[in-house]
Amino acid sequence: MSLLLRYAADFSASADTVFILPAGTTELPVAAAADLSEPARQYVADQLAADSKLIRINHYAHHHYYVVAADKKTPALAAEALRKSGHQLHAQLKADKVRNLFIQDLTDGGALPLAEGLALTAYQFEGYKTDEKSRQAAPLESVTLVGPHLSAERVQELQHVLDGVFLARDLVNAPLNKLNALQFAERMAAAGEEAGFHTEILDLVRIEALRMGGLLAVNQGSPEPPTFTIMEYKPEGATNKKPYVLVGKGVVFDTGGLSLKPTPASMDMMKCDMAGGAAVVGTLYALAKNQVPLHVIGLVPATDNRPGGLAFAPGDVITMYSGLTVEVMNTDAEGRLLLGDALAFAKKYDPELVLDFATLTGSAARAIGKEGIVCMGTADEDTLSALKKAGHATHERLVEFPLWDEYADHIKSDIADINNIGKAEAGAISAGKFLERFTDGYPWVHFDIAAPAFLTAPDSYRGKGGTGTAVRLTYEFLKGKA
Known part of the structure; x- marks a missing residue:
């Protein structure tokens, strides 16, 4: 409402x-x-x-x-x-x-x-x-x-941005039995129909044909198939020659897989683990409704992560869409596997910039709490400065973490190209360092929204539950690029 x-x-x-x-x-x-x-x-x-x-x-x-x-x-x-x-x-x-x-x-x-x-x-x-x-x-x-x-135009613009936030909140607040991977994809397609952007949903057969090993591995324990949703907003008169690509983690529920999360401390709120994907569709909705003249693409790989059936296990080695091999040391570090495939897939668009959003690590939440968003990446200083400015304007503030070369040692594997989890220290950074391996060929920024995406107690106008975090920030940033 x-x-x-x-x-x-x-x-x-x-x-x-x-x-x-x-x-x-x-x-x-x-x-x-x-x-x-x-x-x-x-x-x-x-x-x-x-x-x-x-x-x-x-x-x-x-x-x-x-x-x-x-x-x-x-x-x-x-x-x-x-x-x-x-x-x-x-x-x-x-x-x-x-x-x-x-x-x-x-x-x-x-x-x-x-x-x-x-x-x-x-x-x-x-x-x-x-x-x-x-x-x-x-x-x-x-x-x-x-x-x-x-003016009527400025008020209407705010209304559409808020509608994008509310869309993201609605999606995050929906439980798994009302929003599995397919239903999530269908909701994104419905948003596209309403706002004016095109949506393509890749099913299991097409995901297998693309050999998206990260997404497929996480999905192995689920009785329901994964989806990979491609949203494209390309208005006439778009001012950018190369598209901006937004990538969102779409884990519709995360049990931790065989590396099972404890409950009630961690698992109970894991319907929110697709908040990154929700932020992507909410942003595209706002851009399209306000007819911002930018070519923007959204990519959302989606599945739940369960321990049943043929669930992937610690010690497994998987081959990602990019061809890199990953030793799975913890099945609860699953979001980076989906994102790795999507980030590698983004290269086909020759993007101007790629931004990814994910409730990725407890480490980020412990570092700065719900008061901000952890970011890191390879984009230039002007881009990071513009993002931080947008963060201050919307009060979705950014704290930049380093991606120094030494952090690559945290994800070294004895038997594969990399492993999927780092050390106890700098967990948010080693997760970012993992994602960086799939971003060759374009500038990129990663946003870890683990803390502010879902609140267990009311916090001023952000309320309780799904907050729709990063929609206003990303809209503000992209509007400035038009």
């Missing part, structure tokens, strides 16, 4: 309205005092003097809210503060049972981040509840933005 954002040139004084006031406001502007009585104006003035950041006036027939923008060191941090204000405002709107809200922006562009925080907070996974009593009420239906720094 998502919130509808709209634009209007003006608003009614009798509507439920939030006024965004500039940082440091101590006196209520005339434009924000439309129908306030003198006592109400004095109350707001007193609250402003007391440095209140969220002020509420109940007119009984409607409500007025006042959000004071924060004075931060950078515009990006100021925007993030407004997103969090949107989250706080949502709780008050829910208590007041507000269905339709106007945002009157009296700042230099604060309406969009406030609306973003509101919408991301208002998201609810539809789920599978049948009892009306167990359903959560979601009274807020629409937000109409008003202000001189806005």
Whole structure:
């Protein structure tokens, strides 16, 4: 369930309205005092003097809210503060049972981040509840933005980006019995039909014909076949001659295979192990809906990882799509096997840049927590700088890890070209070093989203469960390349 954002040139004084006031406001502007009585104006003035950041006036027939923008060191941090204000405002709107809200922006562009925080907070996974009593009420239906720094186009762009985030969240929140590899591929194809990008789903026979040994090995223990989904958005007038390729890990559930994960500590939330693939389709959805003039391709190899049947085992040696051989030392290091095949496959497109997204390692999560995304790669400094800038703009911040040559020693094998797991130390880096072996011929950046992709407790506007992390970041970066 998502919130509808709209634009209007003006608003009614009798509507439920939030006024965004500039940082440091101590006196209520005339434009924000439309129908306030003198006592109400004095109350707001007193609250402003007391440095209140969220002020509420109940007119009984409607409500007025006042959000004071924060004075931060950078515009990006100021925007993030407004997103969090949107989250706080949502709780008050829910208590007041507000269905339709106007945002009157009296700042230099604060309406969009406030609306973003509101919408991301208002998201609810539809789920599978049948009892009306167990359903959560979601009274807020629409937000109409008003202000001189806005336009219908900018509001619609934000709506489409948020819809991409919500798509990713919905996919991550779906359990295995509602989203196996084939269903995941079909959902991506449906998103393509709606947004306007082409989708091709490779089945088991074609995956076998391509000899994608990593994907096939992980799939061996599953009673259900794998898929390899190719999504292509190629609008007329695309500004790039060579495509950007996005690769996403699509492990729809990860038991760890024969290297079984413990439960409840690790396995219970492993429906989220396809969050990288979800981020890819969410980004493509947003790009296509907003008609960003870029040629972009998405690749998502998908399967579950189970210990049954002919499951691959520690000590096995597999041959990847690229021809490299891999000694499997741990079947729970399976995501890099799928990604290795997809990254090697990406070379056929002669890409401008390849970005991969994966809930890959607990090591990344332990290193920086849910507050950021670990990245590393071979792209030039300008590209990494642009990615970091996009990360700050969306508050999906990046921490770059090194890929020094010495880390290659962590994945040396006695009997194969490489093995699939490194040492206890620098686990996120050795996983990246593994992936690097499949990226010859193009610049590449890897994003380990293990910590922020799925949250077990609510965290401001990111909520609980699937967050749709990396969609806003990647859209912001690619839009800058158009």
